[in-house]
Amino acid sequence: MSELRLLETIHPTKEGEHDFEALFGIDAIKESLADELALILDRKRLDDWGKRHHSGGLGILNITKGTLPLILLSGDVGCGKTALASCIATPVARAIDQRIVCLETPSDIRGGGHVGELSSRVTDAFTQAKSRAAAVGRAILVIDEADDLATGRSQMQAHHEDRAGVNVLIKQINQLSASPAPIALIMITNRPDVLDPAVLRRAALRLNFQRPNEAARFAVFQRLLHGTSTTETQLQELVKLTVKKPQYTFSDLTDRIARLALRRCWKANQPFGVAALKAAIAEIEPSPLMAAS
Numbered sequence: 001m002s003e004l005r006l007l008e009t010i011h012p013t014k015e016g017e018h019d020f021e022a023l024f025g026i027d028a029i030k031e032s033l034a035d036e037l038a039l040i041l042d043r044k045r046l047d048d049w050g051k052r053h054h055s056g057g058l059g060i061l062n063i064t065k066g067t068l069p070l071i072l073l074s075g076d077v078g079c080g081k082t083a084l085a086s087c088i089a090t091p092v093a094r095a096i097d098q099r100i101v102c103l104e105t106p107s108d109i110r111g112g113g114h115v116g117e118l119s120s121r122v123t124d125a126f127t128q129a130k131s132r133a134a135a136v137g138r139a140i141l142v143i144d145e146a147d148d149l150a151t152g153r154s155q156m157q158a159h160h161e162d163r164a165g166v167n168v169l170i171k172q173i174n175q176l177s178a179s180p181a182p183i184a185l186i187m188i189t190n191r192p193d194v195l196d197p198a199v200l201r202r203a204a205l206r207l208n209f210q211r212p213n214e215a216a217r218f219a220v221f222q223r224l225l226h227g228t229s230t231t232e233t234q235l236q237e238l239v240k241l242t243v244k245k246p247q248y249t250f251s252d253l254t255d256r257i258a259r260l261a262l263r264r265c266w267k268a269n270q271p272f273g274v275a276a277l278k279a280a281i282a283e284i285e286p287s288p289l290m291a292a293s
């Protein structure tokens with residue numbers, strides 16, 4: 001069986017700060033995620049707040065002690081779920097003034113399909129997270145494409161390996177709040193509907209990512225065209241031109257449309273600008289919606 005290698009970064013980092021700033025139009029999601037992570041990873045802050053305002057004790061603080069540190073990021077493709085999970089540790093580390101180790105599972109989390117391999121790799125991911133959290137002080141474990149792992153036990157063709165894997169995952173999630181060094185678990189999926197209900201209900205926070213609306217598209221174009229002499233009216237024109245059904249995803253705008261425009265301007269040795277973006281918009285269709293399961 002192959003060894004499980006988690007991608008590790010210790011935050012804050014310069015790249016984390018840059019990547020976090022480069023994600024726009026999702027400010028409310030960024031704030032909720034950062035606040036929840038700060039609460040999970042810096043237990044003392046909440047205790048101090050409780051003592052300050054409710055010296056005789058506070059019911060909710062006793063009840064939420066058992067809340068599991070699981071956060072679910074769901075929603076459409078290409079809308080920043082993976083990108084945000086990879087860099088969120090930096091603003092949180094700054095906010096709580098402590099280092100955070102971020103561990104991301106590889107895309108082959110399931111391994112090679114040997115008997116018992118899935119369960120042992122899931123256990124391994126949590127064991128490594130506990131050990132690194134103890135060494136650094138606190139950790140965020142990110143399980144991307146979680147539907148690969150946590151598909152409902154009743155929905156699948158009930159393969160024994162898969163069921164055993166989900167059982168182990170739930171057991172590991174249950175044990176997370178007992179870890180002496182705090183660990184937050186972020187699970188990412190664009191198919192929350194197929195996740196096992198027992199996993200879903202354990203999420204203390206669920207954040208849903210959507211394709212950019214008008215205000216977010218305005219922000220995207222403003223950012224893309226920073227450094228050119230584009231007017232507000234031209235930005236509004238681009239926003240109108242990108243009204244589509246289904247809507248464009250963030251990555252359609254940044255990775256496909258803007259990249260095509262950039263390539264063309266570079267090749268023609270001309271400055272980048274609105275005209276190049278308009279031409280690219282006319283050629284590129286929005287990514288299709290995820291098929292319902």
Ligand SMILES: Nc1ncnc2c1ncn2[C@@H]1O[C@H](COP(=O)(O)OP(=O)(O)OP(=O)(O)O)[C@@H](O)[C@H]1O
Binds near residue numbers: 024026079080084
């Ligand atoms: N909110 C955003 N602001 C700016 N760029 C974004 C945003 N969301 C996504 N992007 C761009 O799209 C790319 C892909 O995003 P990401 O991989 O995070 O999508 P995802 O939501 O995880 O999609 P999938 O469900 O397909 O895995 C990013 O690297 C970035 O270039």
Ligand SMILES: [Mg+2]
Binds near residue numbers: 081188
């Ligand atoms: Mg992703």
